[in-house]
Amino acid sequence: MHKTLRLAAVAVPLTLIASGANAEGVLNFANWAEYTSPELLEKFEQETGIKVVLDTYDSSETLLAKLQAGGADYDVAVPGNNFVAGMISEGLIQNVDVKSLPGFENLESRWQSPPWDPTNEYSIPWLWGTTGFTVDTSAYGGDIHTYEVLFNPPPELQGEIGMFNSADEVVKMVHAYLGNDLCTEDPAHFQAAFDVLKAQKQHVKMYQSEGLRERMLSGEVKAHSNWNGSSLKLRSKDAKFAYSYPREGVLTWMDVMVVPTGAKNKENALKFLAFMLQPENVAIQSNFARYSNAVAGSDAFMAEELKTAPEIVAPADRKFIFVPACSEKAIKLQDQVWTRLLK
Numbered sequence: 543m544h545k546t547l548r549l550a551a552v553a554v555p556l557t558l559i560a561s562g563a564n565a566e567g568v569l570n571f572a573n574w575a576e577y578t579s580p581e582l583l584e585k586f587e588q589e590t591g592i593k594v595v596l597d598t599y600d601s602s603e604t605l606l607a608k609l610q611a612g613g614a615d616y617d618v619a620v621p622g623n624n625f626v627a628g629m630i631s632e633g634l635i636q637n638v639d640v641k642s643l644p645g646f647e648n649l650e651s652r653w654q655s656p657p658w659d660p661t662n663e664y665s666i667p668w669l670w671g672t673t674g675f676t677v678d679t680s681a682y683g684g685d686i687h688t689y690e691v692l693f694n695p696p697p698e699l700q701g702e703i704g705m706f707n708s709a710d711e712v713v714k715m716v717h718a719y720l721g722n723d724l725c726t727e728d729p730a731h732f733q734a735a736f737d738v739l740k741a742q743k744q745h746v747k748m749y750q751s752e753g754l755r756e757r758m759l760s761g762e763v764k765a766h767s768n769w770n771g772s773s774l775k776l777r778s779k780d781a782k783f784a785y786s787y788p789r790e791g792v793l794t795w796m797d798v799m800v801v802p803t804g805a806k807n808k809e810n811a812l813k814f815l816a817f818m819l820q821p822e823n824v825a826i827q828s829n830f831a832r833y834s835n836a837v838a839g840s841d842a843f844m845a846e847e848l849k850t851a852p853e854i855v856a857p858a859d860r861k862f863i864f865v866p867a868c869s870e871k872a873i874k875l876q877d878q879v880w881t882r883l884l885k
Contacts, residue, residue, distance in 0.1 A: 567592050570615055570618075570807065571583075571594055571619075572598070572616040572619040573597075574601075574620060574797070575598040576598075578830075579831070582826045585823065590813055600752045601708045601710070602710065603710060605619055605625075606621070606625060610632065612804065615804055615806050616804070617806065618801060618814055618815070619799070619800055622710075623796040623864075624795070626658040626800065627658055633803060634802060636803055637663045638663070638811075641663070643816045645816050646662070653796075656796070658796075658867060659798075666819065667836035669828065669834065670834055670836065671833040673768075674769075675692050675765055675766060676772075677691065678761075679782050681702065687786050689715065692786075695765070699745070701745050702764035704757055705766070705767050706751045707749045711767070712767065712880070713876045716738050716739060718790050718791040719738065720735065720738070721791075724865060725872050727872050739883050754768060755772060759780065771854075773853050778847075787857050787860045788860075792863065793865055799818065821843060825843030828848065
């Protein structure tokens with residue numbers, strides 16, 4: 543899923559202790575905001591006796607900056623798949639030989655040697671999904687399955703748009719809209735992306751990732767960049783919300799669990815990773831977050847709604863683009879676009 547730094551303890555029905563705790567019975571867990579099942583963590587606590595400290599962030603960029611600054615004592619964190627290679631090269635995450643963990647064999651075969659970690663040493667899948675946008679169909683009843691609605695909005699949506707606060711997600715969406723490679727290094731492609739975003743900016747009320755569902759439900763905006771599971775949560779509140787699968791290309795991602803280099807409780811981290819490889823456990827997380835997971839056999843424990851929801855069962859004729867890890871040059875050009883846009 544994958545933005546300004548916001549790390550705060552989340553209110554969940556657990557015994558929480560100070561962040562950064564170093565104790566035999568503690569797990570310091572960092573995850574995206576509103577993306578962790580309290581029931582899941584409570585079950586882990588009950589089965590292991592390990593208390594969980596949960597901190598949140600609103601993007602992989604925020605997590606990366608925190609790890610680079612050396613100020614995080616996380617035992618487990620959840621970045622997007624396209625951040626794993628960079629974290630490995632910078633020495634920010636540990637080789638924990640995940641293929642040797644109990645339950646690794648439960649992973650679906652397609653996820654056992656993923657391109658971002660082909661030797662299965664650094665990461666375990668968390669959940670996967672797509673990035674698109676949600677539209678209030680009571681405000682706009684036209685065709686929503688094109689990025690044109692977001693980047694060149696119809697009159698009904700002009701001035702009513704909300705966007706992620708993430709260079710990585712937004713600029714890549716524009717690349718898909720324009721038909722360019724997501725990891726292009728061509729400055730002309732980034733200029734074209736900037737031109738699209740600059741023209742769109744007059745119609746954008748905010749660049750903010752957290753609280754997007756609240757903004758949609760309150761009517762503050764009528765369309766918002768979003769993830770499929772988050773959009774499903776919106777529709778469960780009000781049937782007027784619909785998720786777009788843009789015909790130009792649907793960005794697809796996998797969030798993964800990693801053990802940062804600064805982990806103080808590595809053994810507890812490995813216990814949590816093994817816990818998440820059990821079908822009945824990861825299903826709790828899927829049911830909460832409304833995203834698919836990578837563990838075979840978890841379907842038996844998942845809500846029936848997830849098996850038929852349009853946000854989860856995507857149109858067969860769409861082009862799905864798995865978000866890759868891009869070069870330093872591409873990332874620098876991407877960040878330059880974002881800096882110019884937000885001036």
